[in-house]
Amino acid sequence: MACRISELVLDCVDAEQLAVFWSEVLGYVEVGREDDGSIELGPPGTGFGGPQPTLVLSPTTDPRPRKLRLHLDVSPTDRDQQAELRRLLTLGARHADIGQTGEENWYPLLDPEGNEFCLLRRQLPPV
Structure with a gap:
């Protein structure tokens, strides 16, 4: 048995702004939202667990320390x-x-x- 990537999480300052950007880049739609302000994007009609990983934009106030x-x-x-x-x-x-x-x-x-x-x-x- 093996694992597969189900979602990618990207810390960000403005989840709304990045949701618009990455939705347009990838052709994804919003598939979920959490109380902490996280926005999950995924392929239309599938979402989490589909053949492609979802992208979770997770708000943070921590400054980015260095190159990812x-x-x-x-x-x-x-x-x-x-x-x-x-x-x-x-x-x-x-x-x-x-x-x-x-x-x-x-x-x-x-x-x-x-x-x-x-x-x-x-x-x-x-x-």
Whole structure:
């Protein structure tokens, strides 16, 4: 027997703002809300326990101490990488400088709160 990733939890200052951003990026919808202000996002019609992990945005007042040791990688599903990059930047993503050479086939980005994620080149079919 093995485990699988069921949800990813991202601490944030403004769960509402990040819920809008990540819903647009991933095509997710709100599937739950907790009394502590956490917002859970997931694929439409499934939610927790489905084939894709949900994303929980958990409010915190603690400042981010340093670079995260974990980040999300996203792949375009219905357009090429350049078109998806333009869409993500329009939604509020920003380029991140992590010492890349310019020869990489992925783009390091920051969400509106500065959390790192990468846009990969390879297009995947939608789930």
